[in-house]
Amino acid sequence: MSITLEDAVALITLEADMLDHGDFHDWLKLYTPDGRYVVPIDPNAEDFEKVLNYAYDDAEMREKRVVRLLSGRSISAAPPARTVRLLSRYRMMDSSETSCTLRCAQMLQELRQGRVHDYAANLNYRLEMTNDGLKIALKVVRLLISTEALTAVSYIL
Amino acid sequence: MLNLPDPKRLLGEDRADGSIYSDPDLYDMEMDRIFMHNWIWVAHKSDLPEPGDFITTFVGSHPVIVSRDRKGAVHVMLNRCRHRAATVCELKHGKTASFVCPYHGWAYGLDGALRGVPHQDGYTGQLDKSKLPLVALRVEEYNGLIFATFDKEIMSLDAWLGRAKPWIDLFMKQGAGWPVKTMGEHKFTFPGNWKIQLENTTDAYHFPIVHKSFLDSVDQETQNTFDFVGGAGFVEDLGHGHSVMVMIPELVDLDEGLDAPIPERFTELATELAKDYPDEQVRKIVRAVGGSGFNLNLFPNLACSMAFFRVLRPLSVMETEIRHIAIGMDGGPDIANEVRLRLHEHFQGPMGFGTPDDAEAWDRVQRGSLAGKDISILLNRGIGHEAQREDGNLFSDVSAETGMRAAYKQWLVAMTEEVGE
Ligand code: FES
Numbered sequence: 001m002s003i004t005l006e007d008a009v010a011l012i013t014l015e016a017d018m019l020d021h022g023d024f025h026d027w028l029k030l031y032t033p034d035g036r037y038v039v040p041i042d043p044n045a046e047d048f049e050k051v052l053n054y055a056y057d058d059a060e061m062r063e064k065r066v067v068r069l070l071s072g073r074s075i076s077a078a079p080p081a082r083t084v085r086l087l088s089r090y091r092m093m094d095s096s097e098t099s100c101t102l103r104c105a106q107m108l109q110e111l112r113q114g115r116v117h118d119y120a121a122n123l124n125y126r127l128e129m130t131n132d133g134l135k136i137a138l139k140v141v142r143l144l145i146s147t148e149a150l151t152a153v154s155y156i157l
Numbered sequence: 158m159l160n161l162p163d164p165k166r167l168l169g170e171d172r173a174d175g176s177i178y179s180d181p182d183l184y185d186m187e188m189d190r191i192f193m194h195n196w197i198w199v200a201h202k203s204d205l206p207e208p209g210d211f212i213t214t215f216v217g218s219h220p221v222i223v224s225r226d227r228k229g230a231v232h233v234m235l236n237r238c239r240h241r242a243a244t245v246c247e248l249k250h251g252k253t254a255s256f257v258c259p260y261h262g263w264a265y266g267l268d269g270a271l272r273g274v275p276h277q278d279g280y281t282g283q284l285d286k287s288k289l290p291l292v293a294l295r296v297e298e299y300n301g302l303i304f305a306t307f308d309k310e311i312m313s314l315d316a317w318l319g320r321a322k323p324w325i326d327l328f329m330k331q332g333a334g335w336p337v338k339t340m341g342e343h344k345f346t347f348p349g350n351w352k353i354q355l356e357n358t359t360d361a362y363h364f365p366i367v368h369k370s371f372l373d374s375v376d377q378e379t380q381n382t383f384d385f386v387g388g389a390g391f392v393e394d395l396g397h398g399h400s401v402m403v404m405i406p407e408l409v410d411l412d413e414g415l416d417a418p419i420p421e422r423f424t425e426l427a428t429e430l431a432k433d434y435p436d437e438q439v440r441k442i443v444r445a446v447g448g449s450g451f452n453l454n455l456f457p458n459l460a461c462s463m464a465f466f467r468v469l470r471p472l473s474v475m476e477t478e479i480r481h482i483a484i485g486m487d488g489g490p491d492i493a494n495e496v497r498l499r500l501h502e503h504f505q506g507p508m509g510f511g512t513p514d515d516a517e518a519w520d521r522v523q524r525g526s527l528a529g530k531d532i533s534i535l536l537n538r539g540i541g542h543e544a545q546r547e548d549g550n551l552f553s554d555v556s557a558e559t560g561m562r563a564a565y566k567q568w569l570v571a572m573t574e575e576v577g578e
Pocket residue numbers: 238239240241242243258259260261262263
């Protein structure tokens with residue numbers, strides 16, 4: 001049986017909840033060992049390794065990012081920004097027994113230092129079925145304003 | 158004009174009044190006297206390599222087009238139609254034979270000449286196209302760096318860069334024998350005055366404090382390399398507001414020290430490169446990938462900062478846009494350029510492990526500076542042991558505020574000079 005939309009949505013909703021609530025160590029476990037978390041700049045980029053991105057994280061970089069956010073040693077993350085995000089507009093692009101591609105929208109609001117920022121994004125997920133259940137093999141966060149000037153983002157989109 | 162702030166009263170040898178970050182009248186003066194009467198960096202030559210290539214950017218608050226004409230000459234022109242002022246181009250970059258204004262269709266060449274006017278007979282002979290090109294700025298180039306200015310009188314770019322030129326040449330050795338090219342950028346704003354950022358590029362003092370979490374994320378060898386405060390580096394005033402801060406003296410000249418052991422974080426890259434390149438060239442490429450050991454601060458808007466270009470643009474008195482432009486080897490090995498991209502992503506930009514902490518510090522400077530009145534910002538670090546080189550350059554230890562003093566000296570010159578008519 002192909003991976004269902006329901007199972008896929010359950011996983012990425014869990015991810016969103018963990019990120020908003022600072023459960024970063026658990027978040028790391030949602031990815032496959034060679035999974036990637038990518039925030040590209042170029043809206044058309046596909047070959048992320050060859051271009052400059054905002055973030056292009058393999059397992060090692062994801063772990064470092066988490067350590068940094070929780071260390072209390074980064075002034076932009078101490079205290080961390082608070083975020084609330086909503087995912088919606090899910091569409092399964094393709095699905096098999098072993099993997100699926102899912103697209104959806106994310107609206108995120110951030111509060112830090114008394115200032116609110118909004119970030120809308122299209123999310124593209126590649127999910128893979130493993131012995132440990134469904135995992136994230138690729139998450140691409142295509143920010144609506146990726147080609148404009150951002151402000152510092154010391155959290156995980 | 159009455160009531161203009163008096164810059165002389167705001168700046169001392171070793172301090173500045175906190176209002177320099179927040180006085181809107183002072184800001185208006187800066188946008189005129191500094192950003193319209195100095196050489197402002199607009200592009201790297203690799204941004205427009207071929208005839209017909211163009212980018213749009215800003216000189217101070219003025220939108221401009223930077224284009225390369227058929228003969229290869231670079232033009233910087235106001236992005237403003239001579240008819241009724243519409244911007245003629247809103248693309249960030251591209252390739253074209255002409256710029257056609259979308260409003261009434263006036264068409265300009267790559268050199269800005271007005272070529273076509275629809276229904277020109279409606280002007281019954283009262284429109285001289287030759288008198289209505291896009292307004293051109295002066296353009297000059299040094300070692301791939303393209304600068305423009307509104308001012309027809311100021312000294313040549315060559316003279317303006319002066320003693321900074323040898324440092325630009327050293328910085329460009331990051332091409333490892335290939336030309337340097339830009340490879341994309343991180344762009345972000347922070348809610349603070351542009352001079353806070355100008356200071357930061359020549360501030361080694363903050364590094365071990367602000368960048369603790371970055372240092373935690375790299376190996377011990379790299380941590381040692383970045384442990385430069387109190388080390389043998391220095392800051393040197395190069396004249397005209399330019400300064401260099403040498404943090405890692407061994408990495409000043411990338412053509413030297415090729416026998417030095419390859420840092421562990423680059424061994425994988427070196428092994429890969431060794432399949433295609435002789436040992437000496439592998440070492441040269443790897444050294445270049447690591448970047449230069451210094452920040453060259455060019456007044457007022459560009460820094461050649463270790464391994465990237467830092468470009469600032471004031472948006473308002475308390476808002477500044479920063480671009481961190483990645484650079485690489487034009488024609489060099491992809492795997493080496495990709496390592497450079499990953500290093501850039503690691504530290505720079507709004508989601509890097511370094512920049513957000515810098516931005517937080519600048520933000521705090523802005524907000525803190527609004528507390529109280531008539532309180533100085535101190536610029537006196539390292540002044541007690543500042544000395545002079547044979548060529549007259551002032552220098553002090555790596556964490557000295559010599560570079561900031563250099564920039565503010567030039568700031569005062571620009572702000573108090575008699576300008577124009
Ligand atoms: S404003 Fe450009 S053609 Fe009229």
